[in-house]
Amino acid sequence: MIDVLIIGSGPAGSTYARTIGDALPTASILMVEVGPRVPGERGYHTMNMTDAARTEAQLLTQGPDAGIERAAALADIAPGIDPSLEFRQTILPGLFFVDPRPKLQAGEVGLPAASMVSGVGGMGIHWATSTPRPHQSERIPFISADDLDAALTHAEQLLKVTKLQDATGLLGAMRKAMADEFDGPGLTPVGYLPTATHWEGDRVLFSGTGVILGELERTVPGFELRSETLARRVLVENGAAVGAELQDRRTGETYEVRATRVVVCADxxxxxxxxxxxxxxxxxxxxxxxEHFQMASFVQLSDEFDPAAYPADEQSLGSVLIPFSDARPMQGGVTPLANSAYKLPFGDDVTRSRLGILAWYAAKDLQYSDAVEFSDTETDFYGMPKMAIRYGRTERDLATIEELRQNSLRSAARIGTLHEEPALAAGGSSLHYQGAVRMGETDDGASVCDPYLRVWGVDHLYVGGNGVIPTATAANPTLTTVALAWRAATELARGLERIGS
Structure with missing residues (x-):
């Protein structure tokens, strides 16, 4: 019997493990991950690796496509899905499609580019590290403002978030231009995008999942991270979770682990x-x-924003953020590629120096009918119930998408010239899938878990991850996800402490 079984090694699962371990160093904590270990430091972000090591890590975490270059993996693409290079780039190295041949029903648009990752650290070793706070109706209304802000602050500390307060040079000029264009009454002011990055000497390091776990193996002797281990099902007895049935994917052996508390943070x-x-x-x-709607475009910067006209200030690398507001239910980002810390596979230094990226995200109109369904008879690559995604767009969504396009054009016109017209990204390509295990204030049938992420109707069972977020958002959800996991794990640890006292 162990104290806590955590299913999933991504940011949410790692936050549970770290929080419980910090509170109860004598606790026994088993974390299981269906994917393999990645060579090198546990949970290290791939952007911090050499090119060769990053490629090796990406090929390992592609689940059924492990070891396969992306072009080969997409050679046989589904009828009706654009097979162009643009679409193929919506599946990133290190990921694999939920369903490369989705079957849409009448009136559906689906999420054809929905993707996932399987490997120690989960998406936390690949993510773009954007960590904006939620604003206005993105925030969870039944968690007090002070409580939520305290959790978000702790999440920023766990992720080593850097928040740029002011910038000179090119980035400062871009912020002023966007503020002149988009600030107004009732709108969240334009600022800078916080990121889970930090400087070590003259190098920017990206926060992977390992940053959250910290020194857990050293400080909590009872912590174990077991890779290539599939959680087939949670064991429930007398209305309470008591463990899980696990399978060693290397040997095929199936066995049970009993636990006082079970946490599911698979994704x-x-x-x-x-x-x-x-x-x-x-x-x-x-x-x-x-998931939020997404439009991204390259823009050729005008002479006013030529990086060569500004003093280099590498400590101000980053992006301008046009935050979500209820009156403008979307978030915009403007990133000059000059001296970018991201290792992007295109263009020489001269070409990149005059390019910027515009990325806009908009909130979805939430509908019960938008869902991931599971089969009782068919299984996926891992032998788990096969998924099918039902997903449509409302009239409100169509209006939001048009506003998204207009704001993309407005932001581009202010700083340069677009290389192509803004186009809506393939559904699922943002990788931010929310709501499928959403939290709620009461057990009224419209939620899966309570405000502390305890599953309704099953004692001692917790969930975590982007799926618990119950609001429509445009912001990257990782910071909120980590904040909610920390809040839930703190409550879980208190419960364990009461049992032991």
């Missing part, structure tokens, strides 16, 4: 999959699925 789609496979099927499970 936004696989967490509800594990619950479904366990016979835990509340009405809202898999429903209210949403």
């Amino acid at each position: 936004g789609l696989r967490t509800p999959q594990v619950l479904f496979a366990s016979g835990i099927r509340p009405k809202a499970l898999g429903h209210y699925l949403n």
